[in-house]
Amino acid sequence: MEEDILLKLDNIELAEHEAATIPIITSDIRKSADECSRSLFEKIHGTKKANIAGLRRALNHLWQIRSSVSVRELNPNYFQFIFSDKEDKVKVSKGANWTYENQYLILQEWAEGISENHPGFQEVDIWVQAWNIPLHWLSSEVGIKLGSVFKQVKDVSVPQGGNLAGKCLRLLVTLDVNKPLLRCTHIQLEEKKILVQFKYERLVSLCFYCGHLGHLDRNCDKRMADIAAGNLREGLYGDWLKATESFFSHHINSSHPNPSPLSYTDNPINTLGFLKFQASDLKVEIPDQAASLMSTS
Incomplete structure (x- = not known):
């Protein structure tokens, strides 16, 4: 609204005293x-x-x-x-x-x-767990490629033996809050194709109807429009997208948290349970299809 008014004022004929320009100097704005x-x-x-x-x-x-x-x-x-x-x-x-x-x-x-x-207000960084990956595929390289379906992957953690980490990879990714949450993707090695399920840590305010963050289904504009049009359907999202608190709570307050400023969550990875890799440290060839997803997201 304010931008529309300013645009209008900038394109209309102003009175003489309105069109005047008042000079200011650097010291005038030093405090602010x-x-x-x-x-x-x-x-x-x-x-x-x-x-x-x-x-x-x-x-x-x-x-x-x-x-x-x-x-x-x-x-x-x-x-x-x-x-x-x-x-x-x-x-x-x-x-x-x-x-x-x-x-x-x-x-x-x-x-x-x-x-x-500002575009930065359309992004949120969050830890995502990638499940149903064969044990011998649990690598940082696979994690980086999985992360390519998100706007950006910033960090990857790989489970070590003798821990409750289970058979999942953890990815610190950037989400575009204007897009529905990703529920899954596929990875393939030669003839073997695997469905990978995503679970999100400390996920809040997810609409189970449209999959967007920021509102619940009872306040969903799309749901209201579908009701009005007689096209109401079952929601395709749910609590199953939320990672279980008990699974990752034992990784909080690690004695060896990642010092990198890229990892700015309150859930530093426990190095006793996971090996950590910075995405910038890994040179991974990303297939053309995944690369295109990164460039268009």
Whole structure:
């Protein structure tokens, strides 16, 4: 709405005093620019409107930071968090996929011109478990290729023996929140083709009807439209897409968490149960079909 109004104003004839240009200098913006450099911008991906006071209380408890944080509401569910300590800002930005009232809080560093329409607010990083893979196929190379069906794969963990890790790979991937969640894919070695099921760790606010994050089926626009058109069908998503908490909870608070800033979740992989690989460290040939999925996602 605001962008439409600005576009309209930019294309109409203005009065003389409206068309005037007022000069400013660098010192005029020094304080506000410093605030922005200490800020994280946050968009809540969901339909439930956040209360700024409740959000501040919840995040102060969740983040466990030592300094104060000011919160500025820029638009509904779009906030600027101004940290008094830059180290606290870094800690939060490299922390978990934060959630508030079962909605993802998507954080972005400040950049000139940032708005709630920034592409980064359409992405969330999450750990995905890939199941039904033959034991002798459990490798980092396979994990990287599996991750190519997502927008980006950032990390892969491979189970070791003598642990409850089971026969699955764990992938840290970037999801496009505007697309339905992937339920499965296939991998093939020569004549053997395997269906791989995906399970998502700490998954919140999934619509079982359309498969999108950010709302539940009772608030699903597609479901409402199908009801109105007499085309209501059974939802093709469900709780089976959520990884069991007991499976991965013993990997939290590893004594050897991955120090890489790419792994910014609250679930560092236990190196006693998994071998870790950074996607950037692996040189893997990705088939043309998978490569095209990466480039178009």
